[in-house]
Amino acid sequence: MKIITVVGARPQFIKAAAVSRAIARYNADNNGEISENILHTGQHYDTKMSDVFFEQLEIPKPEYNLGIVEKNHGAMTGRMLEQIEKVLLDERPDLLLVYGDTNSTLAGALAAAKLHVSVAHVEAGLRSWNRRMPEEINRVMTDHLSASLFCPTEAAVQNLKKEGIAQDIYNVGDVMYDVALKYRSIADKKYGLEQWRLEEKGYVLCTVHRAENSDHKGRLQSIFNALNEIAAGIPVVLPLHPRTRKMLKVHELEYLLDPLRIIEPVSYLEMVRLEMSAKAIITDSGGIQKEAFFHKVPCLTLRDETEWVETVDLGCNKICGADREVILENWNATCEDRSLFHSLEKKGMYPYGKGSAAERIVEVLAAGDP
Ligand code: UD1
Ligand code: UDP
Numbered sequence: 001m002k003i004i005t006v007v008g009a010r011p012q013f014i015k016a017a018a019v020s021r022a023i024a025r026y027n028a029d030n031n032g033e034i035s036e037n038i039l040h041t042g043q044h045y046d047t048k049m050s051d052v053f054f055e056q057l058e059i060p061k062p063e064y065n066l067g068i069v070e071k072n073h074g075a076m077t078g079r080m081l082e083q084i085e086k087v088l089l090d091e092r093p094d095l096l097l098v099y100g101d102t103n104s105t106l107a108g109a110l111a112a113a114k115l116h117v118s119v120a121h122v123e124a125g126l127r128s129w130n131r132r133m134p135e136e137i138n139r140v141m142t143d144h145l146s147a148s149l150f151c152p153t154e155a156a157v158q159n160l161k162k163e164g165i166a167q168d169i170y171n172v173g174d175v176m177y178d179v180a181l182k183y184r185s186i187a188d189k190k191y192g193l194e195q196w197r198l199e200e201k202g203y204v205l206c207t208v209h210r211a212e213n214s215d216h217k218g219r220l221q222s223i224f225n226a227l228n229e230i231a232a233g234i235p236v237v238l239p240l241h242p243r244t245r246k247m248l249k250v251h252e253l254e255y256l257l258d259p260l261r262i263i264e265p266v267s268y269l270e271m272v273r274l275e276m277s278a279k280a281i282i283t284d285s286g287g288i289q290k291e292a293f294f295h296k297v298p299c300l301t302l303r304d305e306t307e308w309v310e311t312v313d314l315g316c317n318k319i320c321g322a323d324r325e326v327i328l329e330n331w332n333a334t335c336e337d338r339s340l341f342h343s344l345e346k347k348g349m350y351p352y353g354k355g356s357a358a359e360r361i362v363e364v365l366a367a368g369d370p
Contacts, residue, residue, distance in 0.1 A: 008104025173353015
């Protein structure tokens, strides 16, 4: 079976690492039955946003790198569509594998569906119900173009059913949980907090990059005002996404970075290390909300809603939006009590599976070999 995997943005490298590894394991037992070629659209291109993940997570080197960097969504997605189609016409794969909800995801799914190449979507069924988010448009479209839908949660399965998608839906668990489990102890051994001059539970880890925050001066200012107030009492470490760096400059808000510990984007292992020992995590990232949950750290989410509803329902994540006062109120109420996380484990509640999502995906794909 011949698979082309399309990736382009940071979280997709991490997700693809789990499945590529599971494919290699499957091949070792099955005479190399599956051939996988990776196509990188180039959407994320800085070494710290891309190469570092391929090296650290031992992801096979991409066969193709399209180098597509565009500012506008239409131009970016359109150029990707055109170039991916060319590769698919040359390669004629049996299956195209896409992850998540970025422009690279949508371009890959659309190019394949038009050529009648079967599409498998990992992280299918997530919904924010907010169509102003580029990610929501990408994920709805991709789900409706896909032949196999690999959902991370039961809520995602139900969302697909509500939209009339009834077949080939698999609740496999979350591939990011697979990766988190694999690298947790490695990160702990490899990195010490001293390199950031931090102490166990003595800092807050923060990330901000979503368009809904970074593109709006008012939201960005309000978030950074809240972070500045929090930073008066405890170090706030923020690995700064290039988008946010650019937008702070555009909005003339760079002065709001001064009270914070700003660092460059970090590698996955460093990020896991920082997550594990944080007193709390404040973020608008989808992946980091879940990682906070995996590593049993309370989370405040800088968005008006989340797709990862389980983290909120279980009391581990508070939705704060971008309002300074709401962020500060929730910060003040954030408890350090981890018994909540432990009791969920005791009750056998694993909303994101048990760390074998990637294996399950490969089993399903191999069983359906055309
Ligand atoms: C993209 C995804 C978003 C995901 C995020 C993960 C879409 C619509 N958005 O958002 O869902 O949460 O990735 O991080 O696909 N830039 C650099 N260097 C890089 C990468 C980006 O300077 O290595 C700059 C770009 O030039 C651009 C800005 O950051 O100006 C935004 O990049 P883009 O890929 O368009 O969107 P993200 O905000 O990264
Ligand atoms: N991440 C990382 N280094 C960083 C910031 C994030 O390795 O400096 C990882 C993080 O641990 C998670 C993923 O990138 O696994 C999340 O990506 P991001 O926040 O860019 O996108 P989202 O999940 O919101 O789409």
